[in-house]
Amino acid sequence: MAQLSARPRVAQRSPLEIGVDRVWRFFCSVRAAVYEIVLLALLVLIGTLGNSSVPDGIADVLPFTAPLVREWYAWDVFHSLPFAAILTLLAVAITVCTINRAPAIWRAIANPTVPTSHGFLRGADPSARMVSTATPAAFGDDLIGVLKARRYRVLTERRGDEIHVYADKNRYAKLGTFPFHLALILILVGGIVGARFGFREQEVIVPEGSTRAIGNGTGLSIHVERFRDTYAESGVAQEYSSDIVLYNEDGEEVRRGTTTVNHPLTHDGVVIYQASFNQAVVLQITDAAGRVLFDEGLDLGIYQSKTNPDAPAGRLDLPMAGLQLNVIAPDNNRVNAPELDDLQLRPGEMYVKAIPTDPTKAVTAGIVRQGEAVDLGGLSVRFVRETQFSLLQVARNPGIPIFLLAAVLLVGGLAVTFYFPHRRVRGIVSPAPSGAVAALAPLAKRDWSGQRDFHRLLEEVANRLGIQPEVHASDESGFDRDGARPDGDQPMQPGRIRPAATASRARTR
Amino acid sequence: MEGLVKLSFYCFTAAAIALASSAVCYVAYAIGRVRLRQAVMQTSAGTTFSTSSAEFGPGAVGIGRYGTLLAWFGVVFSGLSVGLRSIVAGRLPLSNMYEYSLTFIFVLTAIYLAFERFYGVKQLGAIVLPITVGMAIYVWSLPAWMRDVDDLIPALQYNLMMTAHVSSAILAYACFAVAFAAAVLYLIASKRRIAWLPSPAMLDDIGFRAVTVGFPLMAMVLILGSVWAYRAWGTYWQWDPKETSALFMWLVYGVYLHTRGLRGWRGTRSAWVLIFGFAATVFTYYGNYFFGGLHAYGGV
Numbered sequence: 001m002a003q004l005s006a007r008p009r010v011a012q013r014s015p016l017e018i019g020v021d022r023v024w025r026f027f028c029s030v031r032a033a034v035y036e037i038v039l040l041a042l043l044v045l046i047g048t049l050g051n052s053s054v055p056d057g058i059a060d061v062l063p064f065t066a067p068l069v070r071e072w073y074a075w076d077v078f079h080s081l082p083f084a085a086i087l088t089l090l091a092v093a094i095t096v097c098t099i100n101r102a103p104a105i106w107r108a109i110a111n112p113t114v115p116t117s118h119g120f121l122r123g124a125d126p127s128a129r130m131v132s133t134a135t136p137a138a139f140g141d142d143l144i145g146v147l148k149a150r151r152y153r154v155l156t157e158r159r160g161d162e163i164h165v166y167a168d169k170n171r172y173a174k175l176g177t178f179p180f181h182l183a184l185i186l187i188l189v190g191g192i193v194g195a196r197f198g199f200r201e202q203e204v205i206v207p208e209g210s211t212r213a214i215g216n217g218t219g220l221s222i223h224v225e226r227f228r229d230t231y232a233e234s235g236v237a238q239e240y241s242s243d244i245v246l247y248n249e250d251g252e253e254v255r256r257g258t259t260t261v262n263h264p265l266t267h268d269g270v271v272i273y274q275a276s277f278n279q280a281v282v283l284q285i286t287d288a289a290g291r292v293l294f295d296e297g298l299d300l301g302i303y304q305s306k307t308n309p310d311a312p313a314g315r316l317d318l319p320m321a322g323l324q325l326n327v328i329a330p331d332n333n334r335v336n337a338p339e340l341d342d343l344q345l346r347p348g349e350m351y352v353k354a355i356p357t358d359p360t361k362a363v364t365a366g367i368v369r370q371g372e373a374v375d376l377g378g379l380s381v382r383f384v385r386e387t388q389f390s391l392l393q394v395a396r397n398p399g400i401p402i403f404l405l406a407a408v409l410l411v412g413g414l415a416v417t418f419y420f421p422h423r424r425v426r427g428i429v430s431p432a433p434s435g436a437v438a439a440l441a442p443l444a445k446r447d448w449s450g451q452r453d454f455h456r457l458l459e460e461v462a463n464r465l466g467i468q469p470e471v472h473a474s475d476e477s478g479f480d481r482d483g484a485r486p487d488g489d490q491p492m493q494p495g496r497i498r499p500a501a502t503a504s505r506a507r508t509r
Numbered sequence: 510m511e512g513l514v515k516l517s518f519y520c521f522t523a524a525a526i527a528l529a530s531s532a533v534c535y536v537a538y539a540i541g542r543v544r545l546r547q548a549v550m551q552t553s554a555g556t557t558f559s560t561s562s563a564e565f566g567p568g569a570v571g572i573g574r575y576g577t578l579l580a581w582f583g584v585v586f587s588g589l590s591v592g593l594r595s596i597v598a599g600r601l602p603l604s605n606m607y608e609y610s611l612t613f614i615f616v617l618t619a620i621y622l623a624f625e626r627f628y629g630v631k632q633l634g635a636i637v638l639p640i641t642v643g644m645a646i647y648v649w650s651l652p653a654w655m656r657d658v659d660d661l662i663p664a665l666q667y668n669l670m671m672t673a674h675v676s677s678a679i680l681a682y683a684c685f686a687v688a689f690a691a692a693v694l695y696l697i698a699s700k701r702r703i704a705w706l707p708s709p710a711m712l713d714d715i716g717f718r719a720v721t722v723g724f725p726l727m728a729m730v731l732i733l734g735s736v737w738a739y740r741a742w743g744t745y746w747q748w749d750p751k752e753t754s755a756l757f758m759w760l761v762y763g764v765y766l767h768t769r770g771l772r773g774w775r776g777t778r779s780a781w782v783l784i785f786g787f788a789a790t791v792f793t794y795y796g797n798y799f800f801g802g803l804h805a806y807g808g809v
Contacts, residue, residue, distance in 0.1 A: 030771040034764060041760035044753050051750035053799045078748045191746070200743060232660040239663055261663035262670075262741050273743045393743040403745060407732040411725055418721035446775045448714030 027096035036090045043086060047077030091188055094181045105174050114157040114166040116426040124441030126451055126473035128458050131437050132465070136163060139436040140429040146461050152425065165427040165440075173420035180413030186406035194399030207280040207297020207389040211247070214394050218270055219249035227277060227390045240277050242390040259392070269396050276391035278302070279312050279329060281350060282384040284373075293318055293379070299389040300329050308340040319357070323377050326353040343367075350383050352376060423453050440469075510597050514658055517593035521611060524586035525645035527579045528618065532642050534576030535634030538568035539694075541705055567705030573631040580618055580638060587615035598658045600668050603675040606797065607655035610648045612676075614641050617683040624687050628715055630707045636690035664741055674733040677726050678755075682790050684723030685762070689787035691716035692780035699777060713775055716783050720762055727759045751804035754796050758789040 013021075026032055049055060050072050059069040077083055121127055132139040140163040144154045152167035199216040206212045211223040222244055229240040241260035246267050248254050259265040264273040278301035285294040298314045305311035310333040316325040330345035331338075343351050345367065353365040354377035361377075368374040373382035427440035440458075444450025451473075458469045547561045591612050594602040602608030621637040665671055695712040697703070707715075734752065735745035746752065765782040768774040774782075797804060 030767065033771075034767050037760055037764050037767065041757055041764065044757040044760060047748070048750050048753040048757055048796075048800075051748075051753070051800060052796070057799075078753070202743075234660055236660040237663055238660060239666070262667040262737075264740065264743070271743065273741070275742075395743040397739075397744070400739065400745070403735070407736075410728055411732065414725040414728060418725065446710065446713075448708075448710045449718070451710075 024096060024100070027093045028100045030097075033090075033093050033097060036086060036093060040086050040090060043077055043083050046072070046075075047083075050075060050077060087188060091185055094184055098178060098181050102178070105177075109171045109174060112155065112166055112168065112424075114155045115159055115164045116166070116428060118428065118439065120426065121428060121439040121441050125445065126454065126471055127439060127441035128454075128469040128471050129437065129439050130461065130465075130467045130469045131432060131434060132467055133435040136161065136429050136431050136436040139438060140165070142465050143427070143429065143438055143440075143461070146457070146464050147425070149464070150457055150460060152423075161431050163429040165429065166424070167427075168422060168424040170420040170422050173416050174422050176413045176416030176420075178413070179409035180417065183406040183408075183410035183413060186402055186409065190399035190402035190406060192399070193402060194397040198395065198397040198399065200393065200395040200397070202275075202393050204392040204394050205299045205302065205389050206242075206244075206392060207282070207299055208387045209282070210296040210389075214270065216394075216396070218396070220254070220267070220270060221247045222272065222392065222394070223247065224390045224392075227388045229277060229388070240274060242274055242392065244272065244390075244392075246272075269398070271395050271397075273393040273395070274390065275393045277388055278391065279332075280387045280389040281314065281327060281329065282387050283316070283327070284382040284384055285316075285318065285325075286380045286382075287321060288378055293321060297387050297389060298327060300327065301389075305343070307342055308337075310334075310336055311341070311343065311345075318379075321377070321379055322357045322361075323379065324355045324357065325376075325381070326355065327351070328353075348386075352381050354379065354381075421449065423450060425454065425457065510658075513593050513597045514656065517590045517597070518656055520586045520590035520593065521614075521645075521648065524583045524590060524614065525642070525649070527582035527586060528614070528638060528641045528645060531576050531579035531583055531634070532638035534572050534579060535631060535638050538573040538576055539632040539635035539706070541565045541568050541703070565703075576631060576634050576638070577622070577625065580622055580634065583641065584615065584618045584622065587611070587618065591615050594658065600661075601672050601676065602658075603671055603679075604659070604661055604665055605655055607648060607651045609675065609679070610644055610651075613679050613682065614644050614648070616679045617641055617644070617686055620680070620683040621687055621690075624715060624719065628707070628711065630711070630715075632694060632706055633687065633690045633715065636693050637687060640686055640690075667737065667741070670733065670737040670740070674730060674737055677729040677733060681723040681726035681730060682794060684719045684726065685758075685783075685787055685790045688716045688719035688723065688783050689790075691719065692783035692787075695780045696777065699780075709776065713779065716780065717769060720765060720783070720786075724759070724762050724766060727755065727762065731755060731759060749804060750800035751793070751796055754789075754793040754800070758786065758793050761786045761789045 055069040055072045059066045132142070134142065140156065143165065144156070144167075147154050147165075147167045150169070152169045153171065154165065154167045156166075157164045201214065201216065204212060204214065204222065206222055206224040208224050208227045211221050214220045214222060223246075224242050224244055226243040227240070228242075230238045232238050239260060241258050243258050244256070244265060245253055246255040255265070255267040257265045259272050259274045261274050264271045266272075278299065280297040280299045282297050283294060284292065286292050294316065298316050300312040300314040303313040303315055305313050305328045308331060310331045312329045312332060314327045316327070318325065328343060328345070328351040330343075330347055330349060331341040334341065345351055348370045350368050351365065352368055352374060353363065355363050356377060364376045366374040366376060368381060368383045370383050370385060373380045375381075424443040425440055426443065427438055429436055429438045431437075440454075442450055442454035444454060455471075458471065462468055542565070544564055544566050545561060546564070547559055549557060549559045551557045591602055594608065594611070598604075602612055617637065618641050621634065621641075624633065625631055691712045694706065695709050695716065698706040698712060699709045706712075731752075734755075738747065739745040761782070765779060765786060768782065769779050
């Protein structure tokens, strides 16, 4: 007999389509996403340990690892190519995966499949069966009433003489995954925007009474009118703040205010932070012709004396005079290593060294007292008074609003996802000789909380309809063991509804 | 005020004693008790002999209740200790490892008791309470000068942020400790079928629920820390080791949630991820001992 065979025609796909499909599937793969997160976590761990004493400890115990440990310390993981690559990969995976999942999630919310099968309900763990003397339609309505009372949305479909029921609650919480994952992308975007379009000057040193330009295209200058530092009786710094004035390019005052730690001053997106402070000295430097070359504060403490680390020092370049001035203040911790205090300066004295840029000229140095002047390298250097400098940070970060939006989405998304779990129940109400029989089961396989919720639903059925449901639950579901505990405390599971039988599925432990 | 500081320490001592006693009760309750049975038999020839057998059974109900009662004492006394110190300092005690750990003991015990009440299981206490006792020993071991209430450095003088940021961290760590306890019990309950332990399904759920509370809180820690850093230091992320170790920890729990929710991992594998996550939590908690960086002032 001739046999007709028809081979199904498979549409030939181009290598490009196959490639795109594979890449798409890779990014959609949860397994790949987990590996990516694990890899990212591993890099974060390596970077974290690289900023700790742990590698040193490893090298101490295992000396042969010393070269590796040196490499470890030298590697800036968080600004490395592998780290950027894994972040990019993860961002793409989140985007692709979210796009891929969106239609299915929306279908589950808007158009879930209502019909189910008796096979599913028989095999479900747990499931419940209940018998009523009412007609299937009336019993169905009763069950729908109970489900609605427990805030379930109920969808029904008639199949022959059976009523198929699908009920769920918190369905929109399934959308919580989108703001959460969007937030992760936005955090990265915020970081990129901040780095690309913002700036951060970490050390803007402005001695009291002096003015410094901020730069970075702002056209602003900062003038520190007054710096204050207050201390508690214990000696701990309580507050340090700077009264500052901001000037624009034309020298007009645009903002006046105080910046303290935790309370920065903001002007037009530029934020000025009080970071630190230290000693400064006001010098007046004039040349032989009487021209004033410098008349403001010079910060001390960014440098120290070469020979005495406890002696704060400052450096002033005077290119117009062909000189560099090094200024050293008295030792501020005389108890510590007094043998290093070679200058033996007293309070109210400064050591000034004039180093010509022309190496053939002689270096001159001298000690100058407050209110007096000393001639060095053809210049008169007057020590006017001691003061302080304010160490400010100046930043502009246009990524901050994006970051804040991401923060709200992230926490909101997580809260919705975790605290409003999507609960689903399927069932069939069929005619029976005595009236009607209903089989119900939750879609909560190995979900203890979902099963507990189902149990409460059954309790409600028992209370409202006066019908004792017959529960089928395996030992694995935990229904039988957690309902009644040996300590006799109030059990969380309702005690009146007991499993009718233990499912035949063996416990696989 | 010095008197209140001392009283706070005495309350902590009372809490430590209560928690240690509670831990003993919980462990005894979880292990169960040996019941000896003796039977006297008589043969047809008229000879009598006795047999004895021993079998394990659930712990005495009373000892479990004592565990809970003592844990409540621990909460009350540690709460008093925290409260008195708050009155003296004018803020929550969160500024160094002594204060931080003191508050952690209070929060962890309270959260554990909330889980105990919600799920109606006491056996978790056999893992959680020994952790609180370990923390109490650690607090005792800290140098005595840390018990003094000191003025805060300017960077920490932002009461709202410090309270929100550090309290979120303590709450998150406490939730992760409960998840750890559930994971350890899960591994025990799934390997050996011990009738009086909670079902593995419930323990798996407890671990998951604890993480669903702790994970968003940890996200809050990172976010609030970033917002505070932006106000204090001019940037919301500095790759500071304490920041990155907290991020690492968050990623570990992110792996747990992804594998559980999307890959369907339940049970043993998830329990091991939770145990690893708790190791990461401990690493972050004690990181100040071996990290430098911007959080160094929180150390010892």
